[in-house]
Amino acid sequence: GDRMWSFGVGLFLIRLSPGSLRLVAIYGFSKGASVLLFAAIIGDWIDNTPRLRAARLSLVLQNILVALCAVIVFVVVWYHETLRTLWPDEGALTLFHALIIVVAILGDLASIARSISVERDWIVEICGRDKDLLATMTSRMRAIDLTTAILSPVATGQIVYFIALQYAAVFIAGWNLVSVFIEYFLIWKVYMEVPALKSKMFKTRKDKVDTELLFTDEGIQLDDKSQQEQISQASNKPQEETEKCIKSSINEDNIIKEDNSLEKDACNQCLFKMFKSFILLFRGWKTYMKYDVAFAGLGLACLYMTVIGFDSITVGFAYAQGISESLLGVMMAAGSIFGIAGTFAYPRIQKRIGLERTGLFGLGFEIFSLCFCVASVFAPGSPFDLLYRTRENDSSNIIVVSSVLGIDNTTITSNLTVNVTMPPSHEASDPTSYISIGLFLCGLITARFGLWVADLTITQMFLQAVVETERGIISGIQRSLNQLMDMLKFLMVILAPYPQEFGLLVLISFVFVCLGWIFYARYSYSVRGHLFHFDKLCPDKQNNNIVVETVDENSGNEEINNLPMQTHTT
Numbered sequence: 001g002d003r004m005w006s007f008g009v010g011l012f013l014i015r016l017s018p019g020s021l022r023l024v025a026i027y028g029f030s031k032g033a034s035v036l037l038f039a040a041i042i043g044d045w046i047d048n049t050p051r052l053r054a055a056r057l058s059l060v061l062q063n064i065l066v067a068l069c070a071v072i073v074f075v076v077v078w079y080h081e082t083l084r085t086l087w088p089d090e091g092a093l094t095l096f097h098a099l100i101i102v103v104a105i106l107g108d109l110a111s112i113a114r115s116i117s118v119e120r121d122w123i124v125e126i127c128g129r130d131k132d133l134l135a136t137m138t139s140r141m142r143a144i145d146l147t148t149a150i151l152s153p154v155a156t157g158q159i160v161y162f163i164a165l166q167y168a169a170v171f172i173a174g175w176n177l178v179s180v181f182i183e184y185f186l187i188w189k190v191y192m193e194v195p196a197l198k199s200k201m202f203k204t205r206k207d208k209v210d211t212e213l214l215f216t217d218e219g220i221q222l223d224d225k226s227q228q229e230q231i232s233q234a235s236n237k238p239q240e241e242t243e244k245c246i247k248s249s250i251n252e253d254n255i256i257k258e259d260n261s262l263e264k265d266a267c268n269q270c271l272f273k274m275f276k277s278f279i280l281l282f283r284g285w286k287t288y289m290k291y292d293v294a295f296a297g298l299g300l301a302c303l304y305m306t307v308i309g310f311d312s313i314t315v316g317f318a319y320a321q322g323i324s325e326s327l328l329g330v331m332m333a334a335g336s337i338f339g340i341a342g343t344f345a346y347p348r349i350q351k352r353i354g355l356e357r358t359g360l361f362g363l364g365f366e367i368f369s370l371c372f373c374v375a376s377v378f379a380p381g382s383p384f385d386l387l388y389r390t391r392e393n394d395s396s397n398i399i400v401v402s403s404v405l406g407i408d409n410t411t412i413t414s415n416l417t418v419n420v421t422m423p424p425s426h427e428a429s430d431p432t433s434y435i436s437i438g439l440f441l442c443g444l445i446t447a448r449f450g451l452w453v454a455d456l457t458i459t460q461m462f463l464q465a466v467v468e469t470e471r472g473i474i475s476g477i478q479r480s481l482n483q484l485m486d487m488l489k490f491l492m493v494i495l496a497p498y499p500q501e502f503g504l505l506v507l508i509s510f511v512f513v514c515l516g517w518i519f520y521a522r523y524s525y526s527v528r529g530h531l532f533h534f535d536k537l538c539p540d541k542q543n544n545n546i547v548v549e550t551v552d553e554n555s556g557n558e559e560i561n562n563l564p565m566q567t568h569t570t
Contacts, residue, residue, distance in 0.1 A: 001176040002111055003152035005066050007332065008160070008172055009104060010312030012073045014319050015165055016097060022497035024316045027101045029490035034105050035112065036483045042113045051122065051198075052191045056184065058113035063180035065107035070173035072100050077166040118187070125196040146340055150333045157329020288477045293458075293465040295523035296359065297478050300458045302516030303366075303451065304485040306509035307502070308373050308444055310335050313493055320499045321383070321437045335445045342452030355457060356524045362453030363517040367510075369450060372443030374510050377503035381433030384503030440506075458520070 010024055017023040046054050076083065076096045086092040119141060127133040160168040191197050288294050307313050310332050318328055342362075350358045377384050385391075466474045489509075496505060 001063065001066060001172065001179050003148045004156045004172050004175065005070070005107070007153040007156050007315065007329070008070075008168060010315035011160055011165065011319060011325055011328075012169065013100075013312065014316035016073075016076060016100075019320070019499070020497045021313060021316050021320075021493055021499070021502070023097060023101075024312045025490045025493035025497060027104060028312055029487055029494060030101055031105050031108055032483055032487040032490060034109060036480065036487070038109055039112060042109060043116060046113060046117050046121065051117070051125075052188070055114065055117045055122070055187050055191075058110050058117055059183055059187065060180060062107055062110035062114055063176040063183075065103055065110055067173040067176045069100055069103040069107060070169040070176075072096065072103065073169040074166045074173075076100070077169070122190070122197060126190070126194050128196065146336060149336045153329040153332035155329070157325045157327070157332075161324050161326035284473045284477050287470060288474055291465055291474070292523055292526050293461045295519045295526070296458045296461055297481070299363070299516035299519035299523070300455065300478070301481040301485045302512045302519065303454070304482045305489050305512040307489060307493060307505045308370055308447065308509050308513075310444070310448075313490075314444065317499060317502050318437060318441065321381075322433065323437060323441075331441050331445065335448045338445055338448040339452045342449040343456065345449070346453050346456045349453065350457070350460075355460065356528055359454055359457035359461075359520055360517075360524060362450045362455075362457055363513075363520055365450030366447045366454065367450075367513060367517060369443045369447035370510055370513060372439045372446075373506055374443075376436045376439035376443070377506055379436040379439055382436035382503060383499045385500040386504065388498060388500035454520075 009027070013024045013027060014021070049057075076093070080093070083093045083096060084090050087095075123137055123141070127137055156168065156172070159171055163171075288297070307317075315328060315332075318331070319325070323331075346358070349361065353361065376382060462474065462478070463471075492505060492508065496502075
């Protein structure tokens with residue numbers, strides 16, 4: 001149900017605002033900002049809530065909110081004309097659009113809570129200390145997720161294309177309402193069969209203080225020598241004195257806890273958790289940049305600043321260009337298959353050419369594939385027009401002048417605004433117009449292979465290079481960078497929402513992907529001392545040089561051997 005909704009929401013929003021990607025971009029930007037602000041609060045709530053309660057509540061909320069949002073979409077589509085004229089300036093329609101975005105974001109946050117609760121916490125307790133079992137369970141869950149990523153868009157696309165958009169929304173709502181009972185029962189059954197899930201360690205006051213200390217200057221600039229001296233002094237004390245110290249420290253902690261509970265306000269703690277990602281990014285930047293692999297992480301973040309990806313933006317643009325919902329679902333499934341192929345090919349490529357070269361190969365393959373997307377901007381059938389807004393203003397001026405002169409402007413208005421208010425119909429599209437969108441989808445699908453290879457490569461680099469005690473802060477900074485670049489992408493679409501301006505966004509995205517390759521190449525050069533073995537590209541020349549060197553050495557040896565003989569004869 002979650003995968004079906006993530007694909008369908010792009011189709012729903014583009015249908016509600018035809019001719020513009022602004023509503024889709026507003027949803028994406030708001031979703032990214034909400035995740036960046038509330039992800040820490042959600043994680044803290046899961047840490048301080050019993051496992052079964054957290055999993056149940058997040059599951060029920062997710063399915064109910066998705067169903068509610070789908071019902072609102074059905075109402076808006078069914079009563080579109082009534083809502084359009086209910087309030088002046090389409091106020092009622094705008095209000096329902098905002099309601100759809102808010103409810104959809106709440107459903108996404110509930111989905112994050114369910115994912116953290118079950119996929120990050122439960123699976124560890126189920127597998128216990130068996131690392132092999134944990135790897136097997138993780139791979140199986142990943143396989144299930146990728147399978148749903150293939151099947152869900154195909155199923156949703158067929159339903160939307162062959163039935164109707166509003167009935168597809170009803171189907172998604174019904175699916176989520178029915179599946180919630182099945183998922184609820186399965187979660188309860190797993191919880192009852194695994195005793196380890198019933199016992200959970202909650203954060204103490206000291207743990208929370210230590211966590212907050214990480215985001216202060218004192219927490220980052222801790223002196224390891226002073227800590228070691230304190231530990232050594234405590235270990236040299238007699239046992240009775242250490243017990244007294246422990247008792248006194250407990251009393252002091254209780255006093256401090258009571259004082260802090262009176263001094264600190266719950267609102268301030270909530271604000272701290274909301275802006276935790278920004279504080280982490282600001283204060284941990286020096287820690288992040290001290291690693292050479294940070295440049296590879298910057299390259300990975302640049303890959304998020306692109307509209308060339310299978311998200312709601314791309315779905316809306318392809319739909320506006322006349323691609324049917326059925327074909328869109330098949331294209332998304334094809335992209336997922338290329339991504340899966342990249343995951344299977346990654347370990348073999350890494351063993352063959354090494355880890356650093358694998359990243360260069362993955363990013364290079366992605367750039368090569370995205371060249372088709374760049375070519376689609378200038379191909380026949382492309383709606384690319386940088387002067388679109390000026391021409392739109394000129395058309396409105398023509399209508400105003402015609403009305404002043406008493407000319408009938410009904411035909412002029414319909415001819416000038418048909419491409420702005422409605423997406424092109426499938427029947428009216430010229431077959432040659434599919435060249436541009438065909439190149440775009442071809443490059444988009446094949447680029448998934450290189451994208452997954454590069455993503456897995458950089459992830460493994462961070463796991464190998466980062467010290468264990470700093471993995472949390474480095475991972476948090478990388479996630480914040482990725483989210484900020486993703487938000488910047490949606491902001492870019494909000495500023496240029498029309499399909500006629502989408503080509504400019506494609507070119508900017510291609511530049512950022514190339515910038516990501518440059519950042520990664522900077523890291524690879526710092527580690528290996530070179531980017532490519534150009535001498536290995538010409539093996540014949542290299543062999544000739546070796547032969548010449550051996551000949552020179554042999555001739556030199558002969559001269560050295562002959563030198564004493566000549567001296568003896570003389």
